[in-house]
Amino acid sequence: MNYFNNLFIVLMPVIVGALISIVPNMINKKIDNKNKLKEDNRNIKLQNYVELIDLLTIVLKNPGVNFEQIISKINIVNMIGSVEVVYTLNEYIQTWGGCASQEDQNTKYFQLLIAMRKDIGIDEGDLSKLSTIGLLDIQRVS
Numbered sequence: 001m002n003y004f005n006n007l008f009i010v011l012m013p014v015i016v017g018a019l020i021s022i023v024p025n026m027i028n029k030k031i032d033n034k035n036k037l038k039e040d041n042r043n044i045k046l047q048n049y050v051e052l053i054d055l056l057t058i059v060l061k062n063p064g065v066n067f068e069q070i071i072s073k074i075n076i077v078n079m080i081g082s083v084e085v086v087y088t089l090n091e092y093i094q095t096w097g098g099c100a101s102q103e104d105q106n107t108k109y110f111q112l113l114i115a116m117r118k119d120i121g122i123d124e125g126d127l128s129k130l131s132t133i134g135l136l137d138i139q140r141v142s
Helices: 002-061 068-080 083-093 102-119 135-141
Strands: none
Touching: 002 068, 002 102, 068 083, 083 102
16 A cells, blocks of 8 residues: 555656646647637638628529529528527518518618628627618619
């Protein structure tokens, strides 16, 4: 028993020294992996949000366009977007082809853009200074 106590006393500094170098590396690796996953998710969201806005523009400028692609993109955004993005996207979609005024559609579109910016971590700053021009207004302007 005395032998094990002496061995423990001798090995204790070695074990502590090893743990001092291993534990911080493990923690750093875990933090790096978490940050990489967060950045990858942000990039996926950013790409899909940009593609959705592009598709919205195309579909609203060309009413005869096949809706399959935009429906697919809406479904993807509904799966990967934050709750706020999904909610505002669905609110905006409800303004299509109904009795919603242009002002209401512009407001819903603006709210969608704000939600997307928040979700991907773009500094909101003073978003009230952004234009509230909607896609149908863009169609009329171009």
